Amino acid sequence: GGASGSDEGKGGAKQLKVAALFSGSATDADYNSLGLLALDAAKKDLKAETAHSESVPVPDAERVMKEYLADGYNVIWSHGSQYFEATSKLAKQNPNVTFIGEFDDKPKEPLKNLWVLDRNFHVAFYPIGILAGAATKSGKIGYVGGLSLPFSYSEVHAMNQALKDSGSSAKITPVWTGDFNEPAKAQQITTQLIGQGNDVIVGSLNLGMVGAFQATKGKSANVVVTAKYTDKSQFDPEHYATSTIYDFTKPLNDMITKIQGGTTSGYYPLGFDSGVSIQEPKNVDPAVAAKVDKAVADIKSGAITVEKNLTPIK
């Protein structure tokens, strides 16, 4: 059978077969759609043969990747840090296939055939923290997360750093809905955050974000909301402030090109010059927007180093 496919054709200009794993539906207009767009771009630009699996539960990731291996795919991209464990495990077992894994840190022991994409979510949350601190009048900022994962903690820490750096005394209340994709809970919890006087809501959710916007949409409340991954302004143009925009097209293109060139391993940190941007803030003072721009510029220039702190917040 095709099980031996991964062993043959070493080196040379072999046909690229790229497979991707997504955690949810690729039509989510969020993290997974971004993944599919990047994959489609790779297909077009690099003439790669591509395939993907949607809604792959974490425990199934290993099996699904093995199936791609068996089908002779030679680049396997698992889109989401929840797959990183399974990905590095398979990378060790399949030295002839190149894997692209996502992670929220620099791995301690790099593998020869594993590209690590560090999403560095904290970096983008520093300017968000600047924005929140500058925009809040009540001094209360609500952070709505899903699961309390290390990367979520790093986002809150980065915001706190920003508040501290900018001399703001505003306080962040982090809350967790328990699910990145549960909009109803996000709506309820956001409503209550606003009720408690929080006037900047920082969302770190996937599909749940849609619910958070419904808490403000059509309401006269003096609140701004920030989101993650994609432009979400249409959900509530009145209260939408900004979003940390991610683009996986360039990183994926870069990595695959390198892989074609024979570099089968590396560390690819996301940052403001590689796939991340902050959308032009709306509904806030131009002065606030300027502070955000400055923060981004400072991070790019190295004037500011955003500390990556993955430890739980007390």
Next chain:
Amino acid sequence: MNEATSFLQLVVTAMVPFILAAQGTMIAGRAGVFNVAQEGLMMLGASVGFLVSLKMGGNLVGLLVAALVGAAFGWFLGWVTTRFRLDQFVIGLALFFAATGIASLLYKVVIGVTLKPPLIDTLPDLEIPLLSSIPVVGTVLFTQDVMVYFAFLVSGLLYWMLYRTNLGLKLRSVGENPKAADSLGVSVARTRIWCSTAGGALMALAGAYLPMTYTGTYTEGIVAGRGWLAIALAFFGGWRPQYILAGSAFFAGMEVLALRVQVGGVDIPHQFISMLPYAATLLVMMFALRWASVPAFLGRNYDRESRH
């Protein structure tokens, strides 16, 4: 608006899907049809309700079509379990699978991949004249969207129909002792099919409400187990509309309260807070013997020529 009012308003909104799905479960169950496809039918209702509202413009059309689709599923369950006496549990699960699959498939086919998901308007609040100006109550109960009124109205109507009309007398007898009902000329099959149809419609409406109040769009996690909880709620409410209404308030209250506790900054891990509603329900059930009855023929098919 003060804190308590906004809290109660959230609770009332959160009650709606519970009320509709559980009353749908109840009405089918009172006639003996045990529907277990709630979770799927709610997904389908959400998907269809959203897509139709989007494409045909107007939430009411969306709600109507969602109800019709749910009714079709309910009808199918009623029909095959009476006409062919197929196992209700198995058919229910099959319908759950089918509805779940179709819900996402429809969205994929109609919308596809986009970074700008289309949105519909959520349901506007309708202030009931006079009543809405009562302090607190007016805001909590009478400044709500149309589905809130509908859910309460349906509960009231179901109560009235079950206990105050001849139709209800017949309906309940079909779930308690179908043979007796049959021997008196009450059509067991027809009653069951109708109730199951109505139940399916209510479940789909429960689902359709979610995009129309919480998101303005269909998302895959939108139902998030509320369908399964509706089954629990039907048992919790002893299969009676008035207790189900009370139970919905309890479930929804717990759901919102659990989040409120976090927002208030109570130092309990959020995972424990999220267990609160379920654990509380179990605790309440320990003292619920008095009202926790179940229709005698729930889930059992009736065969006129069998001796049992």
Next chain:
Amino acid sequence: MTTTATPPTTTAPAKPAGRRGTDLSWTVLSYALAVLLAFVVSGIVIAALGHSPVDAFRAILTTSFKSSFGFVETVQKWVPLVLLTLAFTIPLAAGKYNIGGEGQLLVGATAAAAVGIILKDAPMVVLLPLVLLVGVLAGGVYAWIAAWLMDRFGVNEILSTVLLNFVSFGIVDYVASEVWSDPAAGHPTTVPIGDGGLLPLVGTPPMHTGVVLAVLVCAATVVVMRRTVPGFELRAVGTNPRAAQVHGVRIGRVAVGSLVVGGALAGFAGAIEVAGVHGKLIEGMQSNYLLLGIIIGLIARGNALAVPFVAFGIAVLEVGASAMQRTADVPSEMVLIVEALILLFLLFSDVVGTRLRRSSR
């Protein structure tokens, strides 16, 4: 008047010896027919969506067999499926609906992982049995909560087991993100358990030996159900609880016992997933095993002998499902529809079969 929801037991009545042969062939025929029809109908849907039904079904049906790796994956998937099916059918034999296999699996897995992490330096002879045993115990205890509520307070077991599933999600999330969280996992996941707690692997590609344990459990279930006194009493309660009670069987105990045993098997499944597949506790590791288990149990009509085979069929389907999406680009939701159709047609073929059989007499 009975006040519990007890749809008639799904266990098929025993058949007179003489007709067994023809009945078996009828059964096989009706199963085959149902699967065939389900594929035809979903094939039409797939074609209507603009994909190739042939590719789709080739993927579904061959993934498990075209490579030894696919086969191993299928077998490993079969393990939790078969155990969760038994977790459903054993209480069902006593007329109780255990809808809590999901929670019992998770709690079993949590306990197994906890032991594996706490005693991570213990040698295998100590740790592995301990990990499995604790998983079994935890699953049993978790089911016992529902059983106790049922026995002591008359709380309907469908209600309590459903609610306990939701509670277990919180438990797993807490343990995997707060207690022994692995910060590098990017998902609520615990750190790995000690090597001594891992089930040995055999063959290439490696297959965990939990499979053997599951086979043993299946065999033991059949023997216990058919040959032993408790099995006999369980079946007696299942076929007629009143008669069993009148003849000295303590039906309350049997019902409670069956739920606890069911929970223990689900907990065992959790422990095997931890010790054999993941090596740790992962949020979401329950997958959709609960629903598939119920479906398998119902398709097999509660027959302990049929369960492993039906479970294998569903495992093939599940493993094939993702392959279908990969290779034929058919949306994975299609598999749900195929499964629903198989169930529907299976029941229908039963009706048709009964009618044919009757008219052929």
Next chain:
Amino acid sequence: MTSVDETRREVREGASGPLLTMEGIRKTFGSVLALDGVDLTVGRSEVHGLLGGNGAGKTTLMNVLYGLYRPDSGSVVLDGSPVDIRDPRDAISHGIGMVHQNFLQVDTYTVTENVVLGTSLPSWPSLDLDDPAERIAELSKRFGLTVDPHAKVATLSVGLRQRVEILKALYRGAKVLVLDEPTTNLTPQEVDSLFGSLRAIVDEGMSVVFITHKIRETMAVCDALTVMRDGKRVGTVRRADTSASELATLMVGDDAAVGRVTEVVTAGMGAAAGTAATGAPARDLGDAPVRVSVRDLVVLGDHGVPATHGVSFDIRRGEVVGIAGVAGNGQVELAEAVAGVRALEKGAVEVDGEPLAGRPTAVWLESGVAYVPEDRHRDGILPSASIMENLVLGAQRSVRFRKGPFVDWKAARRHAEEAIRAYSVKASGPSAPAAALSGGNMQRVILARAFSHRPGFLILHNPTRGLDIPSTQFVYDRVREAAAEHSAVLLMSEDLDELTHLCDRVLVLYSGRIVGERTRGHYDQYELGHLMAGLEDTA
């Protein structure tokens, strides 16, 4: 809806000729031929008896008439015109009413709700039951069927529930009223009152089909009767032209067979109750010691209220003690309590000197208690299990059928083969499922199980209900045998004929108390009926 008055007018004005004719009715259940081309003709204003042993097909025939069963073939003519009855709704609209053998009532409803169920009400859509309740009261009065229209049926006695059933039919304006074995469970006095009501009903122009297997009853109330056997009609006669012994011969088949089952047939044959079975003189038990002692027994019913209030009695070795009473007076609870199935609230039960109160059922079984429950389908058998498994049930933990934790199926099979032979069970073998057995054969299996325990104390509750004549005789023989082997036998039956026939002593149970006792030689059924109805013991 037609009212009773309109019915009467219609019938009076209608053509002459029979009111109802059923022709060539054939009905099969799977492979069982239940009705084999049966004809039935019921005249106007007559009580028509439908007589036959159990399983003869009486109920099936009437269920066909009522639209509950679809016949394979045959036709029904009502009032001169052929009718097609597809379901009970059709039957009701044609003026057919039926009181079923097992009452079909919704327990949680009131009398009025049960009666109006399925009819349309003028108060549509709301449910206003005042007018119907009044009409029910009026009908009750007119036909001597008094019952409180507002009572929940679950709280009513069997006799009253039966009235509700008849009222249901009358309320719907029945022209033909079918009563399926209505006298089971009634005291002789209640039977008389029922017969009075039936006469009142036919006097108003309706006809009644009265199903029974008691010759005496048909002789008491019927104008004409049809005898059925094995799914066939074996004859239709006018009461005036026949005799009890002719009917017995028709029922059983031939004179020789009558001889073999005399006891059973004669028990229900006497021309009037009371005169027939005063019974043989008392049997001499000598100074046989007490084997079973029951003291101050209090047991709770299913709803948590006491069902018996301090019942005490002794049974001696070899003695057969009967419990008479109208169903619902605590029989089930008493039977289950002394069988160790239901927990005792208070009191003591000793078997052979061993106190058993508070012990698990299994211990009672080991101590020699054997119980043949009233409802064999519900309490007696495991339908989908084999005969062999059914015979093991209750003894699965005894050494006879056990090897360590395993059931010794070899021993079980040997035992089953033996039992099938000894009890003449008609079955394909030990592996045949119990559900496939006929009622009589099922009861044989249950008896075989009870007797294989070599019972010291045998409790039988309605052991012959639903059995055909030979099977009933078989049960009678076994009871005698058990007594001869020194068992203490407690026989609870709703059939007074059976009690007076078999028992050395009859205790009357009313409202959970023993209200009277009669010994063999002093039986008078009216007197017993008097006690059963809760009236003072005048003896």
